[in-house]
Amino acid sequence: MKRKVMKFICSDCKKEFKPDGDVYYLPANLMNGQKEPQWICPKCHKKWLDGWKVVRTVVNPPKYKNTHCTATCTLKNGKIFFFNPVRDYFNEDIPIDAMETARKAINDYIMESRKHEVDIAITDSFDEQSITGKDGTGNTIKVKFRHDRNGKLQIDDKALIGKDENFVNLFIKKIKEVF
Ligand SMILES: [Zn+2]
DSSP, X not given: OOOOOOOEEOTTTOOEEOOOSSOEEEOOXXXXXXXXXXXXXXXXXXXXXXXXXXXXXXXXXXXXXXXXXXXXXXXXXXXEEEEOTTSOOTTSOOOHHHHHHHHHHHHHHHHHHHHTOOEEEEEEOSSOEEEEEEOXXXXXXXEEEEXXXXXXXXXXXXXXXXXXXXXXXHHHHHHHHHO
């Protein structure tokens, strides 16, 4: 058997190319009548990679309880890539970098929102009734409380004055969840 040279024709630009390091291709896929691998020339590969550069990422918080964040990425080629971390992208022709960018944005978002979560501790003893709140950014607060005649919780809101408004809102929300 005599050895021959493989002739590569790019499936994208239809031009012949000489391999320059790795040769990229989309594997043959009999399901859509693709009997041969689809070669991709270095130029078209680079163009594809470049087009997939993420220009902007917006993290979408969960719509419903117990679901997860997703990310909407605007790509350099003008398209939108909607990333869902629980979806399996194994067979999809998407650069790893784009997925990593989206995944990182989601992780950063989660870390950041955890910092703003408020934990509360309740002291309810003979000589002290107070609630202490703390978040991950150094905000702390301590308010006195009592129960009124109808058993309704009354907090002494003087301590809330001058505190970060967002922190106070999360603190109050947390108290309502607990009581
Ligand atoms: Zn090409």
